[in-house]
Amino acid sequence: MRVVILGAGFGGLELATLLSQEFGQASEEHVVHRYVDLVLPGVRFVQSTVRTLDPVARRVTTDHGTFDADILVVALGSDVDPSATPGLVEGGHEFYTIAGAFATRDVLARFEGGRVIVGVTSTPFKCPPAPSEIAGLRCSATGRNCLMTSSSASRCTALLPSWSSPG
Secondary structure (H helix, E strand, O other): OEEEEEOOOHHHHHHHHHHHHHHHHHOEEEEEOOOOOOOOOOEEEEOOOEEEEEOOOOEEEEOOEEEEOOEEEEOOOOOOOHHHOOOHHHHOOOOOOHHHHHHHHHHHHHOOOEEEEEEOOOOOOOOOOHHHHHHHHHHHOOOOOOOOOOEEEEEEOOOOOOOEOOO
């Protein structure tokens, strides 16, 4: 069985790991992935640019050759566009880009307590655990006493169930 996984994020890596654990050397997987230092049984990592993708033939052409698959998985992630959400650029913070992560870190370092609202603006979205993790950083990222008692966090979205933490 030849499995080709395209992707440089959590989805592709997780699937490659699960396939390796299940099939090990018995399967031949080609993973076009940026995590070239990871070595898994039965997995060959190829860092390359995808040039053409034929989903019907299950064939991918890259700068490093053509890969044919019995199963083709496309897990190329998503792009972040904060300007697509009115008011986010002017009054909010995103943490999916390098600049956004540093800016959010700086905001959290100055945070003295209060209300944190984590907005999930669309689905699917990058890294589903991230909204919960960023809300939890009001305790760990500041390097000070935990602000859990002097703040609250809510995730807001029209598409998923909401949660709140007591505060």
